[in-house]
Each structure stands twice: as C-alpha cells, then as structure tokens.
Amino acid sequence: MDNQENKKVGVTGWIDKRLPVFTFINHNLRDYPTPKNLNYFWNFGSLAGITLVIMIVTGILLAMQYTANTDIAFDSVERIMRDVNNGWLLRYIHMNGASMFFIIVYIHMFRGLYYGSYKYPREILWMLGVVILLLMMATAFMGYVLPWGQMSFWGATVITNLFSAFPVIGDYIVTFLWGGFSVDNPTLSRFFVLHYLLPFAIVGVVALHLVALHQFGSNNPTGVDVKSSGDTIPFHPYYTVKDYFGLGVFLIVYAALVFFAPNFLGHPDNYIPANPLQTPAHIVPEWYFLPFYAILRAVPDKLTGVLLMFAAVLVLFLLPWLDKHKVRSATFRPFYKQFYWLFFINCIVLGWVGAMPAEGVYVLIARIASVYYFSFFLIIMPLLSRFEKVSELLPSSISAAVLSKKFDKDVNESYAK
Amino acid sequence: MKELNTTTKNKPTSIDEEKRDFLFITTTGLAIAGGGAFAWSMIDTMNPSKDVLALSTTEVDLSPLEEGQSLTVMWRGKPIFIRHRSESEISSADNVSVEDLPHKESDESRVKNPKWLVVVGVCSHLGCVPLGQKIGDNKGEYGGWFCPCHGSHYDTSGRIRKGPAPLNLEIPPYEFVSDDIIRIG
Ligand code: HEM
Ligand code: FES
Numbered sequence: 168m169d170n171q172e173n174k175k176v177g178v179t180g181w182i183d184k185r186l187p188v189f190t191f192i193n194h195n196l197r198d199y200p201t202p203k204n205l206n207y208f209w210n211f212g213s214l215a216g217i218t219l220v221i222m223i224v225t226g227i228l229l230a231m232q233y234t235a236n237t238d239i240a241f242d243s244v245e246r247i248m249r250d251v252n253n254g255w256l257l258r259y260i261h262m263n264g265a266s267m268f269f270i271i272v273y274i275h276m277f278r279g280l281y282y283g284s285y286k287y288p289r290e291i292l293w294m295l296g297v298v299i300l301l302l303m304m305a306t307a308f309m310g311y312v313l314p315w316g317q318m319s320f321w322g323a324t325v326i327t328n329l330f331s332a333f334p335v336i337g338d339y340i341v342t343f344l345w346g347g348f349s350v351d352n353p354t355l356s357r358f359f360v361l362h363y364l365l366p367f368a369i370v371g372v373v374a375l376h377l378v379a380l381h382q383f384g385s386n387n388p389t390g391v392d393v394k395s396s397g398d399t400i401p402f403h404p405y406y407t408v409k410d411y412f413g414l415g416v417f418l419i420v421y422a423a424l425v426f427f428a429p430n431f432l433g434h435p436d437n438y439i440p441a442n443p444l445q446t447p448a449h450i451v452p453e454w455y456f457l458p459f460y461a462i463l464r465a466v467p468d469k470l471t472g473v474l475l476m477f478a479a480v481l482v483l484f485l486l487p488w489l490d491k492h493k494v495r496s497a498t499f500r501p502f503y504k505q506f507y508w509l510f511f512i513n514c515i516v517l518g519w520v521g522a523m524p525a526e527g528v529y530v531l532i533a534r535i536a537s538v539y540y541f542s543f544f545l546i547i548m549p550l551l552s553r554f555e556k557v558s559e560l561l562p563s564s565i566s567a568a569v570l571s572k573k574f575d576k577d578v579n580e581s582y583a584k
Numbered sequence: 585m586k587e588l589n590t591t592t593k594n595k596p597t598s599i600d601e602e603k604r605d606f607l608f609i610t611t612t613g614l615a616i617a618g619g620g621a622f623a624w625s626m627i628d629t630m631n632p633s634k635d636v637l638a639l640s641t642t643e644v645d646l647s648p649l650e651e652g653q654s655l656t657v658m659w660r661g662k663p664i665f666i667r668h669r670s671e672s673e674i675s676s677a678d679n680v681s682v683e684d685l686p687h688k689e690s691d692e693s694r695v696k697n698p699k700w701l702v703v704v705g706v707c708s709h710l711g712c713v714p715l716g717q718k719i720g721d722n723k724g725e726y727g728g729w730f731c732p733c734h735g736s737h738y739d740t741s742g743r744i745r746k747g748p749a750p751l752n753l754e755i756p757p758y759e760f761v762s763d764d765i766i767r768i769g
Contacts, residue, residue, distance in 0.1 A: 228629050250635040253625045 195381060200399035201406055202387035204569050208282075209385060209406075210413035211275040216373065217414060218268045223366050225261040233313065235359035237352045240315035241440045259429040265307050266432045267421050269455035272300060280486075281507060283495030284386040290487040292379040297483045299372050304456070304480075306365040309358040311453060316437030321450050323350045323358070329463075332473040349443065389568045390495025391561070398565040449524065457521030458514050462540065464525045465533035475537070482544050489544055491552040499558040503551050510543045641769035643761065646700065654717045656705065659768045663705035663713055664756055665729070666766075669740060674698050676727065677741035687752045691741040694755055702766065703742040704756050707731040709749035714738060729753070 176183075183189040232251050234243040247254035276296065279285055285293035312323045327344045331337040346353030384393060393399055400406075424431065432454055436447045452460050459476050466472035482489075497504040517536045523529040562568035642659045649655055649668040657664045669677075677691040695701055705713050709731065715721040716729035716738075724730030724737035726745045731738070736747030743752040758768040 224626065228626055231630065232633075246633070246635065250633040252628045252631055252633060254629055254633070256625060257629050 195377075195402075196407070197401065197403040199381070199402040200384065200393070200396065201402050202385055202393055202398060202565055203400045203405075204387050204389065204565050205385060205406070205409075206388050207409075207413060208274070208278040208388075210410055210417075211271050211278060212380075213410045214413060214417050215268065215271045215275055218264060218271060219366070219369060219373065222261065222264050222268060223370075225257055225264065226363070226366065228257055229261055230359075230363060233359075235313065235356050237315060237355055237441070240313065240355060244314040256425070259425045262433065263421065263424045263429060265310065266453075266455065267417075267424070268303065269307070271417075272303065273455070276300070276483075277511060279386075280510075281497045282386055282388060283390050283490070283492075283497070285486045286490065286495050287487070288383050289379070289386065292376060293487060294484055295372055295376045295379060297480070299369055299376065300483075301480065302365055302369045302372065306362060306369070307453065307455070309362040309365075311437075312355065312358045313362060314437060315355065315441045317439045317441055317445075317447050318434045318437040318450065320350060320441035320443065321446055322452060323354065325450065326452075327354075329473050329476075332470045334470070386495060387565060388496060388498065389562055389565055390499070391563070391565055391568070394564045395566075451522055454518065454522070457519075458517035458540075459521075461517040461521035461533045462537045464521070465530065465537040475541075479540060482541070486544070486548075489552075490548040492555060494557055494561060499561045500551070500555055501558065502555045506543060506547050506551070509539070513539045513543070641767055643765060643767045645765050647764040651699075656717050657768070659704075659756060664768055665701075665703050665705040665717060665742070665753070667701045667740075669699055669701055673727065673740040677739060677743075680739070686744050687750065689741075689743060689752055691743075694741050694743075694752070696758075696760060700766070701740070701742060702756065702758055702768070703753035705729075705753065707733065707736055707749055708744065708751035708753065709734055709736055709747070714753075 179189050229247065232243065232247050232254065234240060244258070247258050249255075251257070279293060279296070308322070308326060312319045327341055327350065330340040330344065333340065342348065344354070345351065346357060384399075387393075434451065436450075439447075451457070459479055462479050463472045463476040466475055492500065492503070494500055497507050513536050516532065517540065520529050520533040520536065525533075562571065640660060642657055642664075644655070644657050644666065646655075646666070646668070649666070651668050652670050652673075653668050655666045657666065667673075674691070680691075682688050682690050691698070694703075705717070707714050710733065712731050712733035714724075714729035714731040714736070716723040722730045722732070724746075726737050726739035728738040728740045728742060728745075730736070731747065731749065734748050736749035737745050738749075738753055739745050741752075742755075744750070756768050758766050761767050
C-alpha cells in the first residue's frame with residue numbers, strides 16, 4: 168500500500184513525505200497568496216537576497232586569494248587584479264556589489280517607510296530589517312579595511328576612534344578593538360575574520376525576516392489588509408516572473424557599473440598603500456555612510472556627535488511606536504506624504520554635505536538637515552498620528568482599489584470613443 | 585482565477601501558445617548562457633594564476649657535484665633530484681631487460697647525458713618524496729630511491745621496480761646550456 172502511494176508521486180513524493188522541503192517551497196514560492204496590486208518597489212527584497220548571495224560567492228572566492236597581513240594585504244589585492252584569472256572581474260563585482268546592496272536596501276527601506284510596512288502586525292519584520300542594516304554596515308566597513316590602502320587605514324582609524332568619545336571606558340574600548348595601540352596587523356586579522364563571518368549572520372537574520380514576512384504576507388501599495396482570496400494571486404508565476412524581470416534590469420545596471428565605471432563609487436586614495444605616518448588630505452567614508460557621517464560632523468561636541476550618529480540608525484527601531492496612525496500607505500495620507508518626500512530629499516542633502524569639507528556653509532546645511540532628520544521621526548510622526556484625518560479615498564479593499572482604477576480607465580476610454 | 589477574469593474581461597481570451605513558447609525558450613536560453621558564462625569566469629579564478637603559470641626556470645650548475653653525489657633543487661614547488669651517476673650505477677640501469685619492467689622505459693630514453701640523471705622527486709604512487717638523496721639514506725633494493733610512505737623501490741634510472749607506485753619518476757623538461765649547467769623548465 169505504502170509503496171504504491173509513493174510510486175504515484177515519485178522520488179520527490181518519497182522525500183517530501185519524510186522531509187517536507189517540496190511542500191515548503193510550494194507554500195512559500197508557488198501557491199503563496201500575494202496581494203495582486205504590488206508595484207515594482209516590491210522587487211527590492213528579492214534583489215537584496217540575490218545580491219547577498221552574489222556577495223558571499225564572490226567573497227569566498229576573493230578570500231581564497233587574499234592575505235590578511237599588513238605586509239602583503241595590499242599586494243595580494245593587486246595580485247588579484249593582475250594575475251588571478253578574471254580576478255579584476257571578481258573584485259569589481261564584490262566591490263560594486265557592496266554599493267548595489269546598499270542602494271537596494273535603502274530603496275527597500277524607503278518603500279517600507281512610504282507604505283507604512285513597519286506598522287502592526289509587521290513590527291518585528293521591520294526591526295529585523297534594521298538589524299540586517301546594522302550588520303551590513305559593520306560588514307562593509309570591515310571589508311573596506313581589507314585592501315589596506317590609505318582610505319582603508321584612515322577609515323578604520325577614524326571609525327574605531329568614535330568609541331573613544333565615551334567617557335572613562337572609551338580608550339579601553341578602542342585599544343581592545345585594535346588589539347594594540349594603533350590600527351595594525353591584529354586589527355586587520357580580526358576584521359578579515361569578522362568580515363567573513365558576519366555575512367552568514369546576515370543570512371540567518373534574513374531567514375527570520377522571511378519567517379516574519381510570511382506570517383502575515385506582504386503589505387501592498389494601498390496599505391489595506393488582504394480581505395479575501397480575491398485580493399491575492401499565487402506567487403508563481405505572477406511574482407516570480409515580475410521578480411525575474413526586475414533582476415534582469417538590475418543586472419544591467421550592476422554590469423554597467425562593473426564594466427564601465429568600476430571605480431566610480433570608490434576613492435582613488437585607496438590605491439595608495441596604507442601609510443600610518445600620513446593622513447590623506449580629504450578623507451571620506453564610502454557613499455552609503457555619508458548621511459550618518461554628516462550628522463556626526465554637524466555636532467560640535469565629540470560625544471554628542473557620536474551618540475547622534477548611532478541614534479540616527481537606532482531610531483528606526485522605534486518607528487512602529489512613533490507612527491501610530493491607523494492608515495498605512497502614504498498614498499492616503501496627504502500630510503505625511505509631503506513630510507515623507509521632504510525627508511527623502513533631506514537624506515540626499517545629508518549624503519551630499521557628508522562628502523563636502525566640514526566648514527562654512529556646509530556645516531550650517533548639515534545642522535539644519537540633521538535637525539529635520541530627527542524631527543521627522545520624533546516630532547512630526549507622533550503629531551501626525553494624532554491629528555492627520557483618515558482620508559475618504561481610502562479603499563475598502565485591494566480589489567476595490569484595483570477595480571476603481573480600472574473603472575475610471577474604462578469610463579474614460581468609452582467616452583473617448 | 586475567476587477574479588482575474590473579471591478585471592481582464594475585455595482582453596483577448598485566447599492564448600498565443602507559440603509566442604509563449606518562443607519567449608520561454610529565449611529567456612531560459614539566455615539565462616543559462618549568461619549564468620554559465622558568469623559561473624565559469626568565477627570558477628576559473630581558482631585555476632593557476634598568471635604568476636603561478638609564469639614558467640619558473642631554474643638553472644643549476646653541476647660542476648661541484650662529484651661522482652656518486654646527489655643534489656636536490658626546487659622547481660615549481662617540487663623537488664628535482666639530480667644524480668651524478670657512477671659507472672656501476674649507469675651499467676646497472678642499462679643491464680635490465682626493459683620488457684621486465686612495470687613501466688617500460690630504457691635508461692637511454694631517460695637521460696640526455698648518461699652521467700647525469702634528472703628526475704622529479706615525487707613518488708608516482710601518492711606523491712611522497714622518496715629517500716636516497718642523502719648519504720646514509722635507504723636507497724631501496726635497486727640502489728636508486730626508496731619511498732618510505734608505502735614502500736616503493738626505484739632503480740638508478742629512477743624507474744619503479746617494486747612496490748605500489750605505477751610509474752617511473754617523471755623527467756622534467758630540461759636542457760644543457762653548457763657542459764656543466766642545465767636549465768630546468
Ligand atoms: C554582506 C555582504 C558583504 C558586503 C557588504 C561586503 C563588502 C565589502 C567591501 C566594501 C569590500 C572592499 C572592496 C574593495 O575596496 O576592494 C570588501 C572586500 C572583501 N570582502 Fe566583502 N562583503 C560582503 C561579503 C563578503 C563575504 C561573504 C566574504 C568572504 C566569505 C567577503 C570577503 C571579502 C574579501 C576577501 C575582501 C577583500 C578583497 C578586496 O578588497 O577586493 N566579503 N567587502
Ligand atoms: S607515496 Fe610513495 S609509495 Fe606511496
């Protein structure tokens with residue numbers, strides 16, 4: 168009997184009965200009911216996952232050629248560029264992959280911020296995302312140190328010295344981080360080990376992120392909950408195809424960067440070997456840290472600057488409790504929507520001043536932008552939660568929203584005829 | 585599916601199967617080609633790199649070697665055995681019927697100048713370095729080399745005579761630059 172049953176469903180059936188991997192895939196990637204109105208901003212999660220895989224694969228291959236020793240680290244990277252077969256390609260994919268990863272994750276986060284994806288019941292999902300961001304920042308920072316160029320060395324020096332701002336224990340922390348009295352060989356070895364380790368920690372948190380996501384399913388552009396099966400379509404083929412298309416577009420952009428402007432986002436000083444006796448004239452972090460760097464430099468007091476910089480990321484953890492407005496999507500919140508776009512521009516301004524010298528008018532701009540950054544979260548959001556009215560345009564369901572759009576279009580078309 | 589139909593009511597209901605097949609095949613084909621090219625270029629990074637391939641050549645001056653003495657030099661990370669053979673070593677290597685050997689090679693075919701034997705000192709069984717270069721080493725039953733790992737005996741021409749190794753010691757590419765100097769590689 169048992170045998171016959173198994174024959175019917177073949178090898179996959181036999182395995183699935185004992186280890187339900189196929190059921191799992193089916194649940195989560197095939198039948199998985201997904202809101203039918205997702206727009207292209209919902210592509211960025213899967214893109215981030217693919218980028219993470221690309222980073223891990225290219226990273227492991229790089230690690231086979233790289234040597235974490237201050238005497239030869241720089242030369243070992245140059246050897247990758249010149250002697251290793253396709254080494255230049257491998258390194259440029261990894262290097263620019265870090266930038267692409269941050270672009271994707273920032274868009275992913277701005278999407279969540281716009282459509283209120285951090286609200287009930289997705290608070291933990293959002294917070295796990297912030298944990299991933301922190302891990303990514305640590306990973307990217309330590310990765311940038313590995314080639315042991317001038318920017319590697321001085322970036323490492325400046326960032327680790329942030330911890331010296333803490334009273335009493337500050338200096339001990341810094342010595343501990345360095346494993347010595349300056350950024351040196353012990354620092355490089357531990358950064359390499361951690362740079363190898365943390366991406367796997369990210370994989371773990373991503374898995375939790377997905378478990379949390381699939382508990383309630385995706386939010387959607389209307390922010391209205393799924394009410395019936397009519398509001399959803401199966402993930403496959405509708406969203407597999409959409410994700411696949413998005414991947415194609417993404418890879419074109421990524422490849423263009425790798426092949427035509429591989430050093431566009433980098434800093435030329437990092438092709439000068441590290442020199443502990445000379446700081447480059449103008450030192451800047453990688454572009455994805457610039458907004459936070461701007462906040463650090465906007466504050467005249469060392470400790471406050473450091474605390475505010477960390478707070479700028481950590482405040483994201485509190486988002487679900489700062490914005491308690493009942494409506495999720497900014498589409499139906501006319502006031503929030505305006506402050507949101509202002510916030511978006513403000514982040515770009517912060518990134519821009521972060522790259523400018525810390526003097527004159529730039530300091531003033533950085534201060535204004537920093538104030539708005541925190542006001543948006545700590546003042547505007549709570550106030551809007553109380554005073555912004557629920558719009559009458561809010562649709563009763565996803566289908567209603569989709570149909571009313573369709574209806575408008577049909578009516579227009581028939582009048583046109 | 586029903587719900588979908590309500591919103592796509594005025595779209596053509598028939599499906600153009602041919603068009604779908606075309607799109608499916610071209611998309612999948614391109615993805616496989618692109619993915620394969622990417623995978624190969626990444627895997628290829630693990631092959632020997634240019635600095636490793638750059639044929640290192642080693643020149644060795646043979647003049648200090650007395651008859652009966654041996655010298656070991658490094659070439660591409662492997663030991664090269666050079667032996668200045670005595671008359672008796674040469675004749676014992678010559679006086680063997682090639683047909684009786686596990687790996688049939690005459691001594692003549694293994695040397696450029698019978699006085700000098702140049703072989704790669706890596707056992708053809710599982711890669712150990714055989715003994716016999718130093719004075720007092722066990723040279724095996726045939727007076728050449730003896731591999732201690734699993735007991736392979738090589739003769740004075742570096743040929744396998746007894747034990748698990750299947751092949752003779754390999755001859756590296758080399759040439760005499762002058763009477764006393766050889767260049768390996
Ligand atoms: C979360 C994903 C990752 C991010 C964001 C990241 C980021 C970075 C960055 C920014 C660099 C400096 C690029 C340069 O200037 O050359 C780098 C270098 C490096 N990474 Fe990663 N990385 C990630 C994953 C990994 C993994 C999983 C490994 C190995 C298991 C790895 C191994 C390396 C090595 C060996 C280098 C130095 C070689 C070089 O500079 O090109 N990375 N990484
Ligand atoms: S390796 Fe030489 S006998 Fe096995």
